[in-house]
Amino acid sequence: MGKRIIAQRRGRGSTLYRANSHRYLTQVKYDNKINTNTQATITDILNDPGRNAPVAKIKFKDNTTTHTLISECSKTKDTISIGKDAKIELGNILPIGKIPEGTPIFNIETRPNDGGKLVRSSGTYATISSHDTSKTVIKLPSKQFKALNPNCRATIGITAGGELKSKPYLKAGTKWHTMHKRGKLYPRTSARAMNAVDHKFGGSNLGVTKTVSRNAPPGRKVGTIASKRTGKKR
Template identity: 30%
Template sequence: MALKHYNPTSPARRGLILVDRSGLHKGGPVKALTEGKRKTGGRNNKGHVTSRGIAGGHKQRYRIIDFKRRNWGVEGTVERIEYDPNRTAFIALIGYNGGSAAEGGEVAYIIAPQRLAVGDKVIADKKTDVKPGNAMELGQIPVGTIVHNVEMKPGKGGQLARSAGTYVQVVGRDKGMVMVRLNSGEQRYIHAGCMATIGAVSNPDNGNTNLAKAGRNRWLGKRPLTRGVAKNPVDHPHGGGEGRTSGGRHPVTPWGKPTKGARTRHNKSTDKMIIRSRHAKKKG
C-alpha cells in the first residue's frame, strides 16, 4: 500500500507520513475471532514495573490468528483484508467450505502476505501450488522461494517472519532439514516438516512512516524514556559529569548490564542449527 503525506496545516501534521489504509475493511473484526485484552502498564502481578516505557494507549481487542495453518486440503477464500492493532502486518479473513463470517461459516484470520487480494483462493497442505497465501511444509518448497510465518518446531505454529515486510528465503536442503536465510543475515537449519506460508508479509511501507508527534506514540501505548546521560549519577550509570557528556565508553542499562549490541545469548540448545551467524562479517 502507498504512503500518505499530509499538508502542514498544524505542527502535528508537519512531516506526518502514514500508510494509506483506505483499501482495508472499514468495519470491526469478527467477534468470534477476538478476545479481550487487558493493559499491564508494564507491571507484573506484584505491581512492580518490569518493562519500562509502557502505559496508556488505545483500548484494543486481540485478534486470534491461525499461525499453524494445519487445516490441510481445505480451500479457503479471502473475504477481506483488515487492520490489526496488535501487529504491524495486515491480516486476512479466510472463509472455508464456501462459508463466510456473515453466514456464520468456518472462518479464520491469517497474516496477509503481499499481493493477496479479496476473492483469492488459499490452501494449506503438505505440498501445494507456490502462490502467495498458500502454506506447505518447508521440505516441499522449491529452493529460492520467499516465505513467511515459518515454524521452528513442527506443529508449534509460525514464529519467524511475522512482522510487516519481513520474509525468509529457502536456500537449500540437507538430510531432512531445510536451510533458510533470515532478514538479519543469519542462515540456519529448520526441520523439513515445519510449515511456512508463501510470500513476504504485507505492509512493507510500515518502516517508512513518521508519526510526527509524541501523542501518536502515546496512542500506541509507548511512554517517553529519559536518556541516561541526562540523569544524575544516583539514577543512572551514565548520569552526572561536568557539562554535556556522552555517557562513557561502554553503554549500560540503569542496572549496569551492557547494552546496545552486547551479546546476551548463552548456552542455547539451538545454536547447533545456526549455519552462519547474523554477526558474521559480510564478505565483499
C-alpha cells in the same frame, strides 16, 4: 532523598509500563486443518494493535474461520490454497519441504504444527536455501541459516505491510500512541538531562563515574556494570 529511577519503575510492572494486550485482535497462528489439502477465502483484512503486519480473516469451505498473516498484493475475496499439493503461488501455505529453493517465505514454523514462529514482522521474508532428506535449510532476514523439519509450514511471499515505516511520523502525539499501545516508553529522556533526584547521572555535576559495582543497589546500578575497561581499545 532521590526517587526511583525509571528502570526500577518499569521492573515493578505497573499498568503504565504494561502493554494493553487485552486490546489485541487475536492469536495469529496456523489452524490444525491446514495440514490437509484445502482452500480458504480472505473475507476481511484487519488491523491488529499488537503488530505492524495486517491480519486476514479467512473462511474455509466448511464455514469455519481463522486469522492468519497475508503476503503482499493480497486482497479480499482472494483464494488461498493450503496443503502439500498447493501450487507455488503468493499467499499459499505449504510444508517447506515442498517449496522450491530460492522462494521467499514468511510465518515459518520451527516445529511441525506449532502455528508459526519465525519471520512474522511486516515486510520481512526468508528464503529456501537447500533441501535434504531429513531437513530443509532456510536463510533468515538476519543472513543466518537455520535447519528445520521439512514438515514445518510456511506462507509463500513477503509479509504485507512492508511500506509502513516509509511514512514518517509528522506529530509526536501519533508516535506516542503507537508506542503506548504496546507498552513502550516514549518519549525517552536521557539520564544526563534529568534532575539529580531522578537519576544518578542527573544534575549539573559532571564528575559522576560511569562504572558501577556488580553488587550496587538497584537505584545506583546504572552505566557500565562491572566493566573491565571503558572507552576505545588502543
